[in-house]
Amino acid sequence: MAGSLSSEARDAVRKEARAFLARHKILLPPFPVDLALKAQQLRLAEVSLEEALRRIGADGPELDKIDAMLDVTAKSVALREDLHRHGKKWGCVHEVAHSVLPWHADLLYYCPIILLPARVQRQMELEADAFTSDCLFLGSRFTEEAKAVPVGIRPIIQLADAYGASITSALRRYVEENPDPCCLLVWKCPEGPEADENATLSLHYFVRSPSSGLTFRIGQTVGKDHVVAQAYLELRDTATAAIQHELSNGRTTYTAETFFNSYSLFTLLWSPRPAPS
Numbered sequence: 277m278a279g280s281l282s283s284e285a286r287d288a289v290r291k292e293a294r295a296f297l298a299r300h301k302i303l304l305p306p307f308p309v310d311l312a313l314k315a316q317q318l319r320l321a322e323v324s325l326e327e328a329l330r331r332i333g334a335d336g337p338e339l340d341k342i343d344a345m346l347d348v349t350a351k352s353v354a355l356r357e358d359l360h361r362h363g364k365k366w367g368c369v370h371e372v373a374h375s376v377l378p379w380h381a382d383l384l385y386y387c388p389i390i391l392l393p394a395r396v397q398r399q400m401e402l403e404a405d406a407f408t409s410d411c412l413f414l415g416s417r418f419t420e421e422a423k424a425v426p427v428g429i430r431p432i433i434q435l436a437d438a439y440g441a442s443i444t445s446a447l448r449r450y451v452e453e454n455p456d457p458c459c460l461l462v463w464k465c466p467e468g469p470e471a472d473e474n475a476t477l478s479l480h481y482f483v484r485s486p487s488s489g490l491t492f493r494i495g496q497t498v499g500k501d502h503v504v505a506q507a508y509l510e511l512r513d514t515a516t517a518a519i520q521h522e523l524s525n526g527r528t529t530y531t532a533e534t535f536f537n538s539y540s541l542f543t544l545l546w547s548p549r550p551a552p553s
């Protein structure tokens with residue numbers, strides 16, 4: 277499962293994000309990234325993240341996971357060179373988060389994040405990502421809108437568009453803030469010529485709603501006879517498509533939808549709401 281924050285830490289971040297949105301009168305999507313940077317007196321660095329890291333002599337495989345970095349003294353945000361526009365947006369707001377969350381800003385004034393103990397870094401990154409999600413999806417606004425549309429991946433993709441958000445971040449937000457039990461599985465797809473013969477998929481990660489008890493083993497594989505692999509094989513020939521099917525964990529059968537957008541494969545799982553009695 278993707279990492280998660282304690283409910284106290286999550287609430288503290290939520291409160292700061294809500295205050296930030298209110299302070300800058302941000303009510304409608306898409307979230308204004310330039311305004312947020314300006315509000316924190318930040319600007320984009322003239323050099324890429326790769327160059328910024330080289331200059332401070334930082335290297336190591338763990339740095340490959342970083343997409344953006346805040347220079348507190350220069351008040352600048354350096355971004356990885358090859359980031360997609362959604363990645364850039366996320367990276368900017370993530371760094372804004374480090375400068376807005378008071379307990380981050382104070383600490384980072386004295387010590388760059390990459391020099392902090394791994395546990396502290398991990399916590400701060402999760403908090404900055406939670407703040408980013410709260411900002412890009414305008415607090416509870418996206419969740420309220422998602423409640424009003426039919427359950428499924430397509431309506432969420434449409435909302436993602438309106439919010440200028442990536443499909444992945446919108447689906448995650450949808451699941452993480454959902455009061456009903458649901459879960460999002462993100463798969464690693466096979467590549468190259470073997471993909472045709474052997475459609476083995478492995479689970480990259482999953483996120484679930486707070487009321488969902490579903491759990492999966494990261495890295496678990498499903499063979500080509502599995503319903504998700506079959507959906508994948510069927511979907512691969514179409515550019516962007518979704519297919520509905522059922523998925524069972526042995527006890528309960530869930531409605532599922534598998535979606536492929538030519539580079540990512542997701543399965544959204546939910547249990548149909550009981551009919552009102």
Ligand SMILES: [Zn+2]
Nearest residue numbers: 370374401404
């Ligand atoms: Zn960060």
